[in-house]
Amino acid sequence: MHHSAPLVLLSLLCLLFGVDGGKVLVFPLDGSHWVNMKVLIEELHSRGHNVTVLRASNSWYIKEESPLYNSITIPNTGGFDEEFFGLLIGRLLKIKKEGNSIWNRIQLEYEIIMKFKSMHEDMLQMMDRILGDEKIMNSIQDAKYDVVLADPAAGGGAILAYKFNIPLVFNVRWTIHGEGHFAIAPSPLSYVPVPGVELTDKMSFLQRVKNVLTYFFTRFQIAVVAEPIFTSFCLKHFGPNVNYFSLFQDADIWLMRNDFTFEFPRPTMPNIVYMGGFQCKSAKPLPGDLEDFVQSSGEHGVIVMSLGTLITQLPQDITNDIAAAFAQIPQKVIWRYTGPRPVTLGNNTLLVDWLPQNDLLGHPQIKVFVAHGGTNGVQEAIYHGVPILGLPLVFDQPDNLFRMEAKGTAKILDIATLDRNVFLEALKEVLHNPFYRENMQRLSRLHHDQPMKPLDRAVFWIEFVMRNRGAPHLRTQFFRMSWIEYHSVDVILTLTATLFIFTFFIIYVIQYLFRVLFKKKVKCA
Structure with a gap:
């Protein structure tokens, strides 16, 4: 009896920590996407699963050595680099200041x-x-992985899953074709806005025209x-019968990094x-010096500003205008910024290389989040109920912030036409108009009101796929149908033709009977 309790406890601990954990092969995308993937890796590791990450030798953030995972490093050059993003922002701002002509755009x-x-x-070279x-190839084959966890914004994970016949789970918002829903879910353009078009689900006729044209673009x-290079790659390695995008659409589970507090x-x-907001957690205590700075704000509170993982500074004139506006408010400011110190910086502003954003x-002292509109930051703002002053720059950021503005939780500024007065007035509006905070806190309550935490739900489905060697019973096969079959054009034409023939036959019979009867009447007369 005395020995049974420790044995039961040990058994429970074995179950809890997943001693018989599975093997997960991860094919991530670098940059901010890695921030999301790493959250899933940490949770899988904590549950006893063995994680291996395929990484390029020139990765920015994906380290070769980690206590969370083993790594397979592939020699590589090229891809995005930080210099590209700096030049891109400079070009974008220049184009907007010059009038945003169609040719420049x-x-x-x-x-x-x-x-x-x-x-x-x-x-694909990698x-x-x-x-x-x-x-x-032999190491992947011999490892006998239970699942491939991949980011479909890069195509490698789907290719490896097909090559080794391993179940595939996507950690997804974007694919190589754009927003994930458009790859596998019906997306009627009459009320589903194409990402980037900055429309809601309630569109006028002209807006629907714009939506359709944007879709075709x-x-x-x-x-x-994508099509030429992926098609030639699949032809080279898998033959002519494999459509490259069907490898994506064949994924067992799509873990979508949003929900309907964000999505229309x-x-x-x-x-x-x-699993929108899966990376968000309850706030932990701040480091001592940062907590002291926050508490020194008193009743006025604190503003947090960050432009994400890829863009840590702006052109100096814009930076000086923002710093000058911050200097005119009683709130304290914590600003993630790595460029030259703004000459207009006020005593109320703390510049930091990194900050614990979540x-x-x-x-409770945070009043406003000044952000670029990346998905991670927007979801953290929703989770904690903090209104946003948006400075969108590139990619999905304008569309993300438009969705927040449409829900009454954010105000957007055009960074190309920004000056200190415009920024200051917008900041004061978000600070003092309860409309923004009340709407954001309403979204936050909706987000929290669910039976399971998004991270737990995501890991459950990854483990579900591992236990059951996939989830084919959840996959529709619409993508194997032709356009004609999918829209039942052949059925509609057949039924139309049948109706036409039947109608013609009835008319012919009626005419025939009429002629016969008419002739009989003439003879009788």
Whole structure:
């Protein structure tokens, strides 16, 4: 009896910590996407799973050595770099200041498209090295992984899952084709806005025209950026019968990094699992010096400013205007910034190279979040109920902040036309108008009112796929249908033709009977 209790306790601990954990192969994307993937890796590791990360040798943030995972490093060059983002922001601001002409905008869009194409080409060259390296291929084969966890904004994870016949789970907001829903879920353009068009689910006729035209433009981008290089890669390695995008659409589970506190209502699918805000946590205590600074704000509170992982500074004239505006308010400011010290910086502003964003946003003294509109920051603001003053720059940021503005939780400024007075007035409005905070706190309550934490839900479904060797019962096969079959054009034409023939036959019979009867009447007369 005395020995039974320790044995039971040990058994429970074994179950709790997953001694018989599975093997997970992770194919991530660098930058801010890695921040999300690392949260899932940490949780999988804590539950006893063995995680291996495939990384490029020139990764920014994905370290080769980690207590959380083993790594397979692939020699690589190219891809995005920090200099590219600095130049891109400079070009974007210059174009906007020059009047945002159509020609200038097309030039910039073309440059971004070509950079993404270069990134995909670089990734596929890395995949060529993997598939051509017998040692790496044998190590993946021998490891007998239970699941591939991948970011579909890079195509390598889907390729490896197909090559080794391993179940596939996506950690997704974006694919190589754009927003994830458009890859697998019905997306009627009459009320589902294309990301980037900055529309809601309630569109006028002209807005629907704009939405449709934007959709076709994104299809053109895909045809230029992704289709040629992925098609030729699959032809080389898998033959002519494998459509590259069907490898993505065949994923067992899509862990979608948003939910309907952020997204407008739209159709979904059985294998889409929403985990918006999964990286958010209850705030932990701040470091002592930071807590002292926050508490020194008194009744006025604190403003937090951060432009995310990729962009840590702005052109100096804009920086000086923002700093001058901050200097005119009684609130304290914590600003993540790594550039030259602004000459107009006030005594109320603390510049830091890094800040614990989630913990700061969860502090009761925080009044406003000045942000660029990245998905992570927006979801943390929703989680903690902090209104946003938005300075969108590139990619999905304008659209993310537009959604928040449409829900009454944010105010957006055009950073290209920004000056200290415009910034100051907008900041005062978000600070003092209860409309923004009340709406954001309402969204926060909706987000928290769910039966399971998003991170627990995400890990449950990863483990579900591992236990059951996939989830084919949740996958629809619409993508294997032709456009004609999917929209039942053949059925509609067949039924229309049948109705036409039947109608013609009835008319013919009636005419025939009429002629017969008419002839009989004439003879009788």
